[in-house]
Amino acid sequence: xxxxxxxxxxxxxxxxxxxxxxxxxxxxxxxxxxxxxxxxxxxxxxxxxxxxxxxxxxxxxxxxxxxxxxxxxxxxxxxxxxxxxxxxxxxxxxxxxxxxxxxxxxxxxxxxxxxxxxxxxxxxxxxxxxxxxxxxxxxxxxxxxxxxxxxxxxxxxxxxxxxxxxxxxxxxxxxxxxxxxxxxxxxxxxxxxxxxxxxxxxxxxxxxxxxxxxxxxxxxxxxxxxxxxxxxxxxxxxxxxxxxxxxxxxxxxxxxxxxxxxxxxxxx
Numbered sequence: 008x009x010x011x012x013x014x015x016x017x018x019x020x021x022x023x024x025x026x027x028x029x030x031x032x033x034x035x036x037x038x039x040x041x042x043x044x045x046x047x048x049x050x051x052x053x054x055x056x057x058x059x060x061x062x063x064x065x066x067x068x069x070x071x072x073x074x075x076x077x078x079x080x081x082x083x084x085x086x087x088x089x090x091x092x093x094x095x096x097x098x099x100x101x102x103x104x105x106x107x108x109x110x111x112x113x114x115x116x117x118x119x120x121x122x123x124x125x126x127x128x129x130x131x132x133x134x135x136x137x138x139x140x141x142x143x144x145x146x147x148x149x150x151x152x153x154x155x156x157x158x159x160x161x162x163x164x165x166x167x168x169x170x171x172x173x174x175x176x177x178x179x180x181x182x183x184x185x186x187x188x189x190x191x192x193x194x195x196x197x198x199x200x201x202x203x204x205x206x207x208x209x210x211x212x213x214x215x216x217x218x219x220x221x222x223x224x225x226x227x228x229x230x231x232x233x234x235x236x237x238x239x240x241x242x243x244x245x246x247x248x249x250x251x252x253x254x255x256x257x258x259x260x261x262x263x264x265x266x267x268x269x270x271x272x273x274x275x
Contacts, residue, residue, distance in 0.1 A: 011033075011034050011035045011036070011271075011272075011275070012035070012036075012210050012211060012212055012237075012271070012275070013035065013036040013037065013038060013206070013209075013210070013211040013212070014030050014035045014036070014037050014038075014211065014212050014214055014239075014271070015037075015038050015040050015206055015211050015212065015213045015214060016030070016037060016038070016039050016040070016214050017040055017041065017042040017213060017214055017215060017216065017217075017220050017224070018041065018043075018214075018216055018220075019041050019043050019044060019045045019073070020039065020041050020044075020045075021045070022072065022073075022105070023039045023041065025264075026214070026264060027039060029264045029268075030264070030268070033268050035268075035271075038206070038211075040193075040203060040206075041193055042193060042217070042220035042221070042223045042224050043190045043191070043192070043193070043217065043219065043220045043223060044190070044191040044192070044193055045073050045077075045154075045188055045189070045190065045191075046188065046189045046191055047077060047080070047188055047189070048077070048154075048155070048186050048187060048188055048189055049189070050186070051081060053185050053186060054078070054081040054185060054186075054187060055081065055083070056185075057078075057150060057152075057183075057185040058081065058082060058083055058086065059083075061089060061097065061150075062096070062097075063148065064097045064148040064149065064150045064183070065096065065097055065098070065142075065147050065148050065149065066097050066098045066099070066100050066121075066139070066142075066147075066148075066149045066150070067089070067090075067097050067098070067099055067100065067149070067150045067151075067152060068099075068100040068101070068135075068149055068150070068151045068152065068168070068171065069099065069100070069101050069106050069109075069110070069152050070102070070106075070151065070152065070153045070154070070168050071105070071106055071153075071154070072105040072106050072108070072109040073154060073187075073188050074106070074152040074153055074154065074187050074188065075101075075106055075109035075110050075113065075152075076109055076113075076188075077154075077187035077188040078152045078185075078187045079113050081187070088113075088114055088115075089115075090110060090114075090115035090116060090119040090120065091114065091115065091116055091119065092116050092118070092119060093116060093118030093119055094119075095116065095119040097150070098119055098120075098121055099115060099119055099120045099121065100120075100121045100122070100135060100139060100149075101120060101121075101122045101135070102122065102123065102130055102131050102132055102134065102135045103122070103123070103130035103131075103262055104122075104125070104130065104262070104263065105262070106122075107120055107122050121135070121138050121139055122135065122138070123135055123137075123138060124138075125263075129261075130242075130261060130262055131242060132168060132170050132171035133170070135171065136171055136174050140174070140178065143174075143175055143178040143179075143180045144178070144179060144180070145178075145179030145180070146179065146180070146181070147175070147178070147179070147180035147181070148180065148181045148182075148183070149172075149175050149180060149181070149182050149183070150183050150184075150185060151168055151171070151172060151182060151183070151184045151185070152185055152187050153168060153184060153185075153186060153187065154186065154187060154188040154189060154190045155186050155188075155189055155190065156189075156190045156191075156219060157189070157190070157191065157192070172184075190219065192223045192226070192227070193223060193227065195227065200227070200228065203224075203228065204228060204231055206236075207228075207231055207232070207233055207235065207236040208235040208236065210237065211236075211237065212237045212238065212239050212258075212271055213236065213237065213238040213239070213254075214238075214239050214241075214267065215238050215239065215240045215241065215245050215249060216240075216241045216242075216245065216262060217245065218244060218245050218248045221245065221248050221249060221252065222248075225252050232253065233252060233253040233254050233255065234253055234254075234255045235255050236253075236254045236255055236256070237254070237255065237256040237257075237258075238254045238256065238257050238258070239257075239258045239259075239260050239267055239270055239271060240257055240258070240259055240260070241259075241260055241261065241262035241267070242259075242262070243259060246258075246259045256274070258270045258271065258274055
């Protein structure tokens, strides 16, 4: 019987826990190598203002589960939670199952959340737009809750959320952004770097769920050759980026644990 390869889970530490647990249950050896560290935003004033004006917007788009978690962590005491019924205003919008689950865990009514369908095969801004485009009329206001990269807020926006915002504007709507958290590059010891470099050629599969995370990996190890490295990318854009930096084997999978497992097992 062929042994299953090790899977390197690169999601932020808190998000990695469930993935590691499920992968381990299916017989995979796993390692957690967070390529993005998550921290609260250093400026809470915009979040407070966003909460104060929440009833003035028609929808709130959360770019990730971290956006959900950190936005709700700043909720003022005594304020009625949003998204508690199918008729709530504003509505919540998410691009994937992780953000959806984070909202439900915090008390949101599933009927108040708009997201791509699970059987649609795509979890990104383009798929979300297909679900909401008919709702966005002139004057429709959307608040996009996001993070920033680095302590100085470099590279504030991402391809998907910028594209989504542009579609809203093109339809006559209005988009506002609020930062809920920071994405920081990892800092590794020499021993950790040596272990990570070994995983570039030992048959491990790198589970990649962010082009920014992949960029952090490459920037941290600029001399590393990735031609023998294997990856599972959870979006075509991530797969394209992995090919571009030299990963020798790149599989594509939707960001669902059972489909990631099936993708790896089909390649063995």
